[in-house]
Amino acid sequence: MTAITIYHNPACGTSRNTLGLIRNSGQEPTIIEYLQTPPDRATLLRLIADCGLSVREVLRQKETPYDALQLDDPKWRDEQLIDFMLKHPILINRPIVVTPLGTRLCRPSEEVMEILPQPQQGAFRKEDGEAVIDAKGQRIEQG
Known part of the structure; x- marks a missing residue:
């Protein structure tokens, strides 16, 4: 089995769909419920850098204390934004997935397929019913 880690919020539909796509590839990831077990500063900085994103791009605005x-x-520098994320882990956008092929903020959930070491094993529908993988394990292009 390949080592896959998901920084997961079980209350988030995108995070649940991402976890479902990982499992649909035949892999069982290490699940870190980051609201209960937040990453430390070094880990958070590494995840952000490995995603190739800025600190602001990983900062979640919706349903968080962002506005307050x-x-x-x-005026907020990256170091200060990281401090806020560590104090309020809900400010860390999710899900972040780490595989041997890369690290990605998986929004939308289909982003995870770009870094999964194994192909999808069969059909998959998101929680809202949207079909994203057909019976042959192929991605269904939307639109």
Whole structure:
């Protein structure tokens, strides 16, 4: 088995769909419920860097204290934004998935397929019913 880790929030549909796609590839990941077990500073910095994103791109705005903390103010430096994420892990956007092929913020959930070491094993539908993988394990292109 290949080592896959998902920084997961079970209350998040995108995170649940991403976990489902990982499992649909025949893999069982290590699941870190990051709201209960937040990453430390070094791990968070490494995840952000490995995703190739800026700190602001990993900062979740929706359903968080983002507005109350006025984090849209450009005065906040990356180090300070990381401090906020560590104090309020809900500010860390999710899910972040780590595989031997890379690290990715999987929004939308289909992003995970780009870094899975094994192909999809069969049909998969998101929780909302949207078909994303056909019976042959092939991605269904939307639109």
